[in-house]
Amino acid sequence: MNTGTAPAPAPATDPAGEGPTIAVRHLLARIGRYTFLCAVLGFFALPLLWLATAPFDDTPTITASLPQFTLDNFRALLDNPYALSSLLNSVYLAAGTAALVVTFAALAAYALSRVRVPGRDALLYGLLLLSSIVTGTATMVPLFELAFRLNLIDSRLGVILILSGGLLPAAIFILKDFMDSTPTSYEESARVFGASALQIMRHIVVPVVRPGLATVGVWAVANVWGNFLVPFLLLRGPEKAPAAVIMYTLYTEGGQADLRLLSTFSLLYSLPVALMFVFVSSRYGFRFHGGIKR
């Protein structure tokens, strides 16, 4: 364990012997568990501290410390011509991609879940494998040339399509699991009542798998929101650039990074995904079935 604190299980004493009584063992186990959870909390919270303090500090350093409270940094951000518009660009890209991925993946996952196609699992695993490899730096060059030939350079649609192609296999994989765990008797009973396939989809399947759709939607938005490479490659000029690209220019341009700008922008840039996660997880319960067939 990275924090150096391992979960401390209660000492395993032989039940017949004169070890600690059960009450003591329980207490030790509880203490061990709490210590472990606190260590986990510390480990995960520590790097985030700076994000919570620096934006409000009038002279931010890279050390997280109690801020001299100020909101001036945000005013500085408003003066930056591209900061706010880049967030809007990120919203366009994320919303477009998420809508496309959720719709297409839901249709495909439903078909794969309900109509048995031989080699279906192999196909899914194959695509999943490919998507986890190909989306990285390896295919930057072909992607750029492809976009060029399809006339998708400097087009938001191009970015959305390319990102969707990369996200779809995993999205189908996750959603198919949700669909598989929905009893087929739901659809069969609706069919006996005379519902058409599209009515079944609208009235029953979509509402029942809504947590899955929400999960995939959030996951897609989070992915696009953080993706730097594709928009950086395909979009010219800062007018269309999303926040990920602007963020990068903030800490690479002009030698010494402007910590006031950087910290406030980091916060503003992080907030939407964090809020979205809180909203969706409280509303639908952000959860995975794990893509596991039994």
Added chain:
Amino acid sequence: MAQVTSPPDQVVEGRRPATGASPGPDAAGLGRARATGFLVPSMVLILLFLVVPAAWTIYLGITNYRLTGLAAANPEIVGLDNYTRALGDERFGSSLVLTLQFVLGSAVIGQAGLGFAIAFALRDRRGPLRRVVEAFVMLAWILPSSVVAFLWIALLDRDAGTLNTLLGIPGTAWLLDHPMLSIIIFNTWRGTAFSMMLYAAALENVPRSHLETARLAGASTWQQLRDVVFPRIRGHVLTNLLLISLWTFNDFAPFLITAGGPEQRSEILPVYVYKVALSGGELGFGAAISFIMLLINLVIALVYLRMLGRRKEKA
């Protein structure tokens, strides 16, 4: 656009006889035509923006294509030269070793181990502690990587980093002295959420009665884990390891923190490819390494899938 539409059609054509041979149960009454229609949009996008670039990479791997210069305009087929060069390259070898360390340390041990430990510690707990712990673990996962990378640079900074301030050891250059350890811990921090959620879901599937039977027989926590929990969630474990191993193997985020340095001591394969192909401009050579990575990924995946298959046979 003809070029665009023809490949998906071929896929559809290819599926048709297979579907016709065994019309499986069709609970929703979709019918083959509509089911195919449902698949087409996804398959077109996947084919165009995933399969085509992958195939292109394979093609580039046998050329001397460069970003600039003469070979940029007229790339020549050089056969397997790129591959023999890569396999003989010491830098490639050490990069591969570093990548395997990275996968083993941050994915298998770090993310899966810590993720399981957290899920297990929280398993029958409701209430604020669980929500807070989960929220922070999730936050690390969903924040944009450029933000997260800067947060870690700030945390580990030599002179004014929060970690050194807290530990009271200013001047410890974590990123210079322990670059691999730094990115391993960073990636553990970044990716544990996925494993935690997956194992939390898996642990809910372990029947209480099984654990209680083991406890009645006097099994310790460790024995319960080994004899009751793990056999039950083996499929989850393998799927989880498969996914996070692949994701970690191809993860580019460490570049944002160490840029592969110092002296290539944290130069994992994705960073190596980036440096060769884009900084060095040797696109053909980079594509060849990408393809070798793809093959290694395939081997990893097949090993996991075989283990998964063996589990099914037993069941």
Added chain:
Amino acid sequence: MSAIAMRELTKVYPNGVRALDALDLEIADGEFFALLGPSGCGKTTLLRTIAGLEVASAGSVRIGERTVTNLPPGKRDVAMVFQDYALYPHMTVQDNIAYPLRIRKMDRRGRAAKAADTADELGLSALLERRPGQLSGGQQQRVALARAMACHPQVFLLDEPLSNLDARLRLEARTFLKRLQRELGVTTVFVTHDQAEALALADRIAVMEGGRIRQVGTPTEVFRRPANTFVAGFIGSTPMNLVDAEVHDGELAVAGTRLPMPQDADDRVTDGEKLVYGVRPEYLDYSPEPVPGALSGQVVVVENLGSFSLVSLDVPTGDGVMDGVGDAVGVAGTTLQVVVPEGREPEPGDTGWVVPRPGRSLLYRDGELVSTAPAPAVPTARTGVDAER
């Protein structure tokens, strides 16, 4: 309301399994009909083929005046209640009941009223705004029934209607279901693997095995006169005693004892023929003293079942009669089970005598009943219904 007729109905799955094998069956208008059999016998496939959820490989299905073999499920005017009830978790009870009407494009107000009426009939009025997850198993079942009733189908199809309820609730639901079917008078077909359920509910039962129907009849017929040893073993809370027998001078030699020939079989057997003698534990009378014409044996197990006990006797197979039948099942001895009323139970180790009641024993040749006589009239006798758990 309509009759259902199936002709040569065959269903072969893609993997080659023949779930229905050229099956003929007629179900009368208004009948409460049970499809009974062990798992994998094809009973659920048959129900789903009537519903249209499975497409028949060959043969035809008629409902009322229409041939529906190739109609989609929604056009057959049937309603089906699934084993898991298939209530939509995201809809309230009212919306669930009204769902078929929504599909039939009834306006919102009309279907709300209709759903409320139907719910009222089944005592669900107080639950209209709940979600299925907040209901007990019995309530869920009633909602599923209400949903099926709301669209006034010609036929109800019920898949294992009682299997998801716990034992006590099951009896209650059984009575409720039978009364409801009587009141509605709609042709109803249900699938069950529980013979007691079939005997208790159905007007007629089809006992199925391996995609074929082994016997169709009223509960009394299949209980009293199982057409073959399969049905004999499947029907009844305790299986029928089946013992090797041999014909001798118009009498039967069974385990060393001479028993009278069952009435309608005597002119269909030949002297010396080897047959299987069947009698239900309920139709054997136990005696602690020797009685003429009785099979005797040692009591090995006494199972108390409340108002009666099930006594198992080890009966040695007599040497004289069974000579030369080295491969017969009962060479070393056979076990007979007998129902003994309360207060007269023997102790294990006792020697006991059992006498078959006249007119209640059967003969089987190659597993099939040796008789073409119709089932006797039905005097009130103990049936499997009170003998069930």
